[in-house]
Amino acid sequence: xxxWLPSDWNGRFLSTGNGGLxxxxxxxxxxxxxxxxxxxxxxxxxxxxxxxxxxxxxxEVVEDFAYRSIHTGVVVGKQITEQFYASPINHSxxxxxxxxxxxxxxxxxxxxxxxxGILAGAxxxxxxxxxxxxxxxxxxxxxxxxxxxxxxxxxxxxxxxxVLRQCDALDGAEDGIIEDPDLxxxxxxxxxxxxxxTNTSSCLNGAQYDRVVKAFEPLYNASGExxxxxxxPGAHAASAPFFFSGQPFIFSADWYKYVxxxxxxxDPRTLGQDDFTxxxxxxxxxxxxxxxxxxxxxxxxxxxxxxxxxxDFLITSENSARYYSHLASTMQLPPGSLxxxxxxxxxxxxxxxxxxxxxxxxxxxxxxxxEGVSNKNNNILEAIVxxxxxxxxxxxVEGIKWNGATANSGEVFRRRHCRYPRxxxxxxxxxxxxxxxxxxxL
Numbered sequence: 133x134x135x136w137l138p139s140d141w142n143g144r145f146l147s148t149g150n151g152g153l154x155x156x157x158x159x160x161x162x163x164x165x166x167x168x169x170x171x172x173x174x175x176x177x178x179x180x181x182x183x184x185x186x187x188x189x190x191x192e193v194v195e196d197f198a199y200r201s202i203h204t205g206v207v208v209g210k211q212i213t214e215q216f217y218a219s220p221i222n223h224s225x226x227x228x229x230x231x232x233x234x235x236x237x238x239x240x241x242x243x244x245x246x247x248x249g250i251l252a253g254a255x256x257x258x259x260x261x262x263x264x265x266x267x268x269x270x271x272x273x274x275x276x277x278x279x280x281x282x283x284x285x286x287x288x289x290x291x292x293x294x295v296l297r298q299c300d301a302l303d304g305a306e307d308g309i310i311e312d313p314d315l316x317x318x319x320x321x322x323x324x325x326x327x328x329x330t331n332t333s334s335c336l337n338g339a340q341y342d343r344v345v346k347a348f349e350p351l352y353n354a355s356g357e358x359x360x361x362x363x364x365p366g367a368h369a370a371s372a373p374f375f376f377s378g379q380p381f382i383f384s385a386d387w388y389k390y391v392x393x394x395x396x397x398x399d400p401r402t403l404g405q406d407d408f409t410x411x412x413x414x415x416x417x418x419x420x421x422x423x424x425x426x427x428x429x430x431x432x433x434x435x436x437x438x439x440x441x442x443x444d445f446l447i448t449s450e451n452s453a454r455y456y457s458h459l460a461s462t463m464q465l466p467p468g469s470l471x472x473x474x475x476x477x478x479x480x481x482x483x484x485x486x487x488x489x490x491x492x493x494x495x496x497x498x499x500x501x502x503e504g505v506s507n508k509n510n511n512i513l514e515a516i517v518x519x520x521x522x523x524x525x526x527x528x529v530e531g532i533k534w535n536g537a538t539a540n541s542g543e544v545f546r547r548r549h550c551r552y553p554r555x556x557x558x559x560x561x562x563x564x565x566x567x568x569x570x571x572x573x574l
């Protein structure tokens with residue numbers, strides 16, 4: 133565990149999260165949040181390295197990963213902070229994405245007193261089903277990457293281009309971004325090779341077509357109940373190296389080897405419904421993180437700001453919308469009431485926590501922005517502080533697309549990303565770069 137304590141402390145405490153199988157401290161997030169004068173802690177989540185091997189026959193490490201490392205870091209970190217500054221903490225926050233998003237949600241569910249405000253990006257909650265779905269996608273693609281039935285990585289680019297052709301303009305702007313994948317129901321018959329085709333590098337044979345269609349479907353159990361929603365259209369080309377390469381998806385494979393079966397020789401290419409059922413039954417230390425009642429966190433005035441990229445290539449953004457509905461139904465809170473403490477923003481054109489063709493910089497990570505650019509509307513770190521401390525709830529999150537890797541390269545465009553369940557529609561003219569040409573509608 134690290135604790136970084138800035139000399140110009142602002143009275144706020146913050147815990148960072150992890151990523152993947154979470155054996156590394158998020159130093160980038162620590163550097164970012166301490167630059168905002170937060171006293172910041174981060175930990176390796178109970179083990180070193182990014183593989184699942186440390187979990188083998190080590191339930192205490194799995195427990196750390198599920199919840200204990202973050203909570204322990206908060207308890208100890210708050211003590212360190214108050215002793216070091218000889219002053220009480222005014223407010224406490226959390227910041228993490230992916231596995232880090234799951235950790236933030238787990239804290240709200242299990243330790244509602246730990247944080248006043250939580251930033252949970254692309255949460256890997258419903259963890260068990262996520263890993264079942266991830267392993268299943270690899271089996272859909274198949275492991276016979278020399279076969280004529282296999283869909284190659286270049287063909288996945290062809291598929292993705294066809295999805296864009298069919299769905300890009302549904303939001304009113306042809307800009308290479310699918311603003312709302314929910315509206316996109318692509319038909320892949322258009323990609324079938326004709327009977328006289330001689331060049332099959334840009335079309336699908338019958339077996340390839342079947343695999344592509346399957347890869348766009350949700351996963352159900354043997355009883356027909358939903359296990360996990362589909363991977364949203366627009367992300368399949370970026371997902372292909374992870375799910376469709378002819379190899380098992382590494383995180384799912386490691387979890388089954390080192391947690392579910394404690395057997396490094398387990399072959400993840402054989403994953404099926406029996407394996408899924410077993411993982412659901414085990415749910416080690418409640419790692420599913422699917423608690424549907426956040427009343428204790430809400431009652432103490434806590435706020436959760438969660439976001440998800442709509443081109444996320446590892447965790448489908450549809451699952452965050454699914455949790456929003458799950459929470460609203462269980463707590464019997466319509467959007468106007470649920471939004472009093474829990475808000476979801478879907479970020480078009482954002483990939484895995486960042487990156488992508490859209491206006492993905494929403495202040496979720498360190499970017500050397502020009503002085504005076506950041507504010508509560510385009511920086512979610514400032515937004516969560518404004519919501520917790522001044523009751524200024526965010527109506528939208530403004531994203532910025534930079535011309536290159538840094539802000540010094542200049543802006544390309546900005547876009548206001550809607551508060552769910554609203555979606556963006558373009559009513560302006562041109563290619564969609566006019567920020568004022570977009571409107572959030574229900």
